[in-house]
Amino acid sequence: MEFWKRFSRHRGAVIGLVFLLLIVAIAVLTPMLFPSSPWRMVQRPFLPPFTMDRFPLGTDALGRDVLAGLAYGAQVSLIIGLISTAAALLIGIPIGLIAGYFGGLVDDVLMRFTEFFQTVPSFALAIVLVAIFQPSIVSIIAAIGIVSWPPVARLVRAEVLSLRSREYVEAAILSGQTNTTIILRQILPNTLSPIIVLASLMVATAILLESSLSFMGLGDPNLMSWGYMIGAARTVIRQAWWLSFFPGVAILLTVLALNLIGEGLNDALNPRLSRKGK
Amino acid sequence: MLKRLMPVAAALLLSTAAYAQKPGGRANVVIQPEPPGLMVGIIQNGPTQMVAGNIYEGLLRYDPQLKPLPQLAKSWTISDDGLTYTFKLQSGVKWHDGKPFSSADVVFSANVFLRETHARLRASLAYVDTITAPDAETVVFKLKQPFGPFIGIFEVGTMPMVPKHIYEGTDFKANPANNTPIGTGPFKFKEWVKGSHILLVKNTDYYEPGKPLLDEIYWHVIPDAAARSVAYETGKVDILPGGSIENFDVGRVSKLKNTCSTDKGWEFFGPHSWLWLNNRQGPTADKRFRQAVMHAMDRKFALDALWNGFGKVAGSPVSSSTKFFTDKVKAYDYDPAKAKALLKEMGYKGETVRLLPLPYGETWQRWAEAVKQNLIDVGIKVEMVSTDVAGWNQKVADWDYDMAFTYLYQYGDPALGVSRNYVSSNIAKGSPWNNVEGYSNPAVDDLFAKGAATAKADERQDAYTKVQQILTEDVPVAWLLELGFPTIHRCSIKNLVTTGIGVNDGFKDAWIEN
Numbered sequence: 001m002e003f004w005k006r007f008s009r010h011r012g013a014v015i016g017l018v019f020l021l022l023i024v025a026i027a028v029l030t031p032m033l034f035p036s037s038p039w040r041m042v043q044r045p046f047l048p049p050f051t052m053d054r055f056p057l058g059t060d061a062l063g064r065d066v067l068a069g070l071a072y073g074a075q076v077s078l079i080i081g082l083i084s085t086a087a088a089l090l091i092g093i094p095i096g097l098i099a100g101y102f103g104g105l106v107d108d109v110l111m112r113f114t115e116f117f118q119t120v121p122s123f124a125l126a127i128v129l130v131a132i133f134q135p136s137i138v139s140i141i142a143a144i145g146i147v148s149w150p151p152v153a154r155l156v157r158a159e160v161l162s163l164r165s166r167e168y169v170e171a172a173i174l175s176g177q178t179n180t181t182i183i184l185r186q187i188l189p190n191t192l193s194p195i196i197v198l199a200s201l202m203v204a205t206a207i208l209l210e211s212s213l214s215f216m217g218l219g220d221p222n223l224m225s226w227g228y229m230i231g232a233a234r235t236v237i238r239q240a241w242w243l244s245f246f247p248g249v250a251i252l253l254t255v256l257a258l259n260l261i262g263e264g265l266n267d268a269l270n271p272r273l274s275r276k277g278k
Numbered sequence: 279m280l281k282r283l284m285p286v287a288a289a290l291l292l293s294t295a296a297y298a299q300k301p302g303g304r305a306n307v308v309i310q311p312e313p314p315g316l317m318v319g320i321i322q323n324g325p326t327q328m329v330a331g332n333i334y335e336g337l338l339r340y341d342p343q344l345k346p347l348p349q350l351a352k353s354w355t356i357s358d359d360g361l362t363y364t365f366k367l368q369s370g371v372k373w374h375d376g377k378p379f380s381s382a383d384v385v386f387s388a389n390v391f392l393r394e395t396h397a398r399l400r401a402s403l404a405y406v407d408t409i410t411a412p413d414a415e416t417v418v419f420k421l422k423q424p425f426g427p428f429i430g431i432f433e434v435g436t437m438p439m440v441p442k443h444i445y446e447g448t449d450f451k452a453n454p455a456n457n458t459p460i461g462t463g464p465f466k467f468k469e470w471v472k473g474s475h476i477l478l479v480k481n482t483d484y485y486e487p488g489k490p491l492l493d494e495i496y497w498h499v500i501p502d503a504a505a506r507s508v509a510y511e512t513g514k515v516d517i518l519p520g521g522s523i524e525n526f527d528v529g530r531v532s533k534l535k536n537t538c539s540t541d542k543g544w545e546f547f548g549p550h551s552w553l554w555l556n557n558r559q560g561p562t563a564d565k566r567f568r569q570a571v572m573h574a575m576d577r578k579f580a581l582d583a584l585w586n587g588f589g590k591v592a593g594s595p596v597s598s599s600t601k602f603f604t605d606k607v608k609a610y611d612y613d614p615a616k617a618k619a620l621l622k623e624m625g626y627k628g629e630t631v632r633l634l635p636l637p638y639g640e641t642w643q644r645w646a647e648a649v650k651q652n653l654i655d656v657g658i659k660v661e662m663v664s665t666d667v668a669g670w671n672q673k674v675a676d677w678d679y680d681m682a683f684t685y686l687y688q689y690g691d692p693a694l695g696v697s698r699n700y701v702s703s704n705i706a707k708g709s710p711w712n713n714v715e716g717y718s719n720p721a722v723d724d725l726f727a728k729g730a731a732t733a734k735a736d737e738r739q740d741a742y743t744k745v746q747q748i749l750t751e752d753v754p755v756a757w758l759l760e761l762g763f764p765t766i767h768r769c770s771i772k773n774l775v776t777t778g779i780g781v782n783d784g785f786k787d788a789w790i791e792n
Contacts, residue, residue, distance in 0.1 A: 037651070037654070039647060039650070039651045039654075040651055041579070041648060041651060045583045061526060061583070061584075061644055062583060062584075062647065062648050063583065131666075134663070134664070134665075135664050217643075217664070221635075221662040221663070221664045222661060222662050232643070232644070235503070235504070235524045235526050235527070235640045236526045236527075238527075238530065239526070239529075239530055
């Protein structure tokens with residue numbers, strides 16, 4: 001309750017949360033709202049928006065419903081955003097925990113490994129990975145996960161370093177708990193709040209990355225995604241502005257919502273920090 | 279004196295009588311992509327032919343019905359047994375460096391140079407026994423056996439004349455003269471600034487009186503499709519040859535003021551598109567499945583929505599602009615119900631088929647999406663596989679596909695550009711252009727052999743009609759469209775496209791109206 005009070009103090013975060021819930025609702029309800037496939041050619045090509053009630057956002061170069069495309073795109077964006085973030089956390093958190101807790105040589109090796117990934121521009125690496133493994137939803141999720149774990153590892157390591165010398169950790173060591181127990185029971189729960197904040201921002205980044213990949217023609221060719229819609233609309237932008245405009249707005253609002261939520265979570269989970277700020 | 283002036287005067291009279299043709303001016307043309315070289319005897323890709331067709335010439339040209347017209351040969355005769363082809367050459371023809379052109383150059387080009395460098399021509403020259411030059415203005419080709427399409431292999435892209443005095447005894451591909459091409463054509467090579475432009479200037483010594491009319495041709499290299507449209511709109515270029523802008527832009531650009539477009543000038547090439555269907559395995563091995571695919575596809579929609587209505591729905595393996603086309607074949611209308619019935623009859627159980635789009639840009643990608651949806655609508659489970667050009671080539675050449683988009687040229691004659699995709703002797707891994715679907719039918723092999731081995735038109739028509747009937751029944755591949763690549767230009771540029779190879783045939787007749 002206390003958490004919700006602090007979160008709702010941040011008005012933008014609440015708006016973001018409402019919008020995100022709306023997107024989630026659309027994504028979940030899409031199969032009911034639009035029972036036929038978004039690839040289906042349903043009307044004449046290049047139908048402008050707001051001319052037919054059945055297709056309020058118009059149709060694309062092949063006469064496919066733009067609104068249905070947006071709804072199915074929401075599914076794809078959310079699935080890719082969530083799963084690839086989960087994948088990045090699964091790689092990043094253990095590496096950060098181990099590096100921070102054990103320190104010394106282990107830390108050195110793991111951090112050099114992390115830096116190796118950090119020095120390569122993440123979008124370039126993602127393009128290469130997807131191109132090598134053929135574009136598909138699995139390869140895209142894997143590529144986004146692989147390029148976005150290093151910040152997680154560094155953040156977790158920094159947290160662990162500051163917790164490592166706390167008295168309750170020393171007490172746990174003295175009481176004979178194993179390293180695994182200490183890491184999982186004592187340290188991990190206390191690093192969670194910055195991880196949650198970071199994760200909400202990572203979902204936003206992952207959605208942007210997927211859109212960029214699809215825009216470049218490296219999306220899963222069997223899935224309708226927002227980035228694909230903009231990429232396909234690029235060549236006809238002068239005849240049909242609505243084809244790139246609506247998916248563009250969808251990406252913008254979703255990413256903005258996730259960022260606002262991230263900020264709200266930050267305020268709610270770090271009460272001392274936020275009070276200092278005000 | 280009077281006698282010598284007569285032909286000139288007559289020609290002048292003729293040209294002024296026919297049109298008020300005005301000499302002078304420069305044609306600004308888009309060239310896309312930048313050609314790797316201009317020596318058309320060595321490199322035969324599209325952009326090379328387009329520029330080099332002004333510099334080099336063949337013995338003949340072909341009108342849009344593919345009837346031969348004189349070029350470097352002013353007349354020709356074919357013996358009754360179809361074995362001896364005699365060409366009389368134009369007199370007074372000079373190479374761009376001033377040396378005279380003679381029958382020795384023809385013999386050298388066909389017999390020595392192109393046999394070494396030109397794979398497509400080499401296959402046709404296998405039928406040739408001897409090439410001789412009885413005098414300086416006569417060339418005789420003697421064949422080992424009759425070869426139906428032989429009179430169709432003399433245009434500039436297939437058999438360009440190259441100068442013997444420059445190439446004889448040299449390493450053709452490494453000859454530095456390839457960078458400064460010397461031909462007999464209406465325009466001479468002036469300069470090529472890589473990444474920027476190629477400039478050709480009028481050949482003032484050209485042997486046809488009053489030709490060419492233009493002073494210069496300036497080929498602009500503009501790598502981005504959208505930038506090419508803009509270059510036309512701003513007036514930087516006046517001619518957009520087929521394929522230089524995105525299809526989705528064609529409709530908009532061709533409606534601009536003072537803009538004309540034509541899809542003529544591709545009759546010789548007859549670009550024909552289809553889906554390779556793997557006849558060896560999976561559901562595509564069943565004839566009924568392949569027929570269902572034909573009925574499931576809304577090809578008219580693709581023609582209108584993706585190709586701006588330029589081109590035609592393909593009714594047969596032979597393009598309607600290619601010789602010996604027939605429409606007396608089984609027709610496949612858009613009929614999803616029939617497709618479903620065929621699938622039910624064969625007992626299709628929803629096996630997934632992989633669809634490989636042609637990685638040539640947006641139009642082809644959209645087309646694959648439309649076809650995929652058509653197939654899904656009749657209950658076929660389709661998975662789209664995306665690749666780059668190299669990956670496409672490899673997958674098709676290794677037969678690692680179920681359905682794959684492609685399009686190929688037909689070169690005016692079924693024996694040159696159609697049989698290669700259906701005869702069983704052409705089933706061989708490693709090439710994406712042969713019989714990669716793996717269709718094998720002895721009757722079809724026989725008919726194609728029969729059609730090629732005679733010069734008598736009615737016998738050939740008979741064989742090719744039968745073969746088209748068998749193929750449309752068996753559907754070894756799913757034919758899509760006869761593609762139309764419109765040439766877009768300012769209406770003030772006249773006589774731009776006059777023959778069956780269009781802008782590839784040089785601009786010697788083109789002129790600009792003020």
